[in-house]
Amino acid sequence: EDQVTQSPEALRLQEGESSSLNCSYTVSGLRGLFWYRQDPGKGPEFLFTLYSAGEEKEKERLKATLTKKESFLHITAPKPEDSATYLCAVHDKSGGGADGLTFGKGTHLIIQP
Amino acid sequence: ETGVTQSPTHLIKTRGQQVTLRCSSQSGHNTVSWYQQALGQGPQFIFQYYREEENGRGNFPPRFSGLQFPNYSSELNVNALELDDSALYLCASSLNGYEQYFGPGTRLTVT
Numbered sequence: 001e002d003q004v005t006q007s008p009e010a011l012r013l014q015e016g017e018s019s020s021l022n023c024s025y026t027v028s029g030l031r032g033l034f035w036y037r038q039d040p041g042k043g044p045e046f047l048f049t050l051y052s053a054g055e056e057k058e059k060e061r062l063k064a065t066l067t068k069k070e071s072f073l074h075i076t077a078p079k080p081e082d083s084a085t086y087l088c089a090v091h092d093k094s095g096g097g098a099d100g101l102t103f104g105k106g107t108h109l110i111i112q113p
Numbered sequence: 114e115t116g117v118t119q120s121p122t123h124l125i126k127t128r129g130q131q132v133t134l135r136c137s138s139q140s141g142h143n144t145v146s147w148y149q150q151a152l153g154q155g156p157q158f159i160f161q162y163y164r165e166e167e168n169g170r171g172n173f174p175p176r177f178s179g180l181q182f183p184n185y186s187s188e189l190n191v192n193a194l195e196l197d198d199s200a201l202y203l204c205a206s207s208l209n210g211y212e213q214y215f216g217p218g219t220r221l222t223v224t
Binding site: 004032034036041042043044045046049087089100101102103104105106 | 117119146148153154155156157158159160161169171201203211212213214215216217218220
């Protein structure tokens with residue numbers, strides 16, 4: 001059974017204070033690892049897809065990296081508008097892509113001015 | 114490019130009733146997946162539709178059912194509502210099941 005564990009559950013940072021969010025996963029075969037941002041009461045917003053170990057992707061102040069067992073979302077010099085819940089999800093090859101994404105519980109990030 | 118839309122935004126139902134939620138997929142996408150998200154949890158996969166057929170299902174009972182139409186829009190139907198069905202219901206569309214883009218969700222409250 002696929003498992004995704006995110007840590008920490010919550011993180012409070014000062015504006016400009018860089019940090020990293022962790023996503024550990026267990027899958028039969030990784031088809032893709034996804035990062036989403038979710039604001040309260042809204043649907044998840046797509047950020048990144050990573051497909052293989054060693055891959056990295058960047059968008060503004062965010063950078064996602066992938067190893068065979070975990071992924072990190074690095075946030076550089078965050079701003080208050082980066083406050084949100086960040087969700088990690090995996091897509092398993094074994095279901096042929098028809099078994100949906102398995103999500104972690106998310107990291108609730110608060111950036112204080 | 115039109116994103117994923119869902120209706121209604123909010124819904125209040127009584128235990129035992131039936132509900133239908135609707136989703137319009139993003140332009141160019143042919144696959145729709147539905148998820149249930151309880152408060153403080155990550156979304157949980159309900160099922161996926163591809164070319165108007167159910168293409169995969171998570172650990173949800175048969176009273177959760179769906180449809181996909183020729184224009185790739187979709188419906189989620191839930192029969193015999195229970196209090197635990199109260200959640201945010203999310204629809205996501207994709208091309209052939211790859212990168213999934215989510216709609217804003219429907220907040221369902223069962224009393």
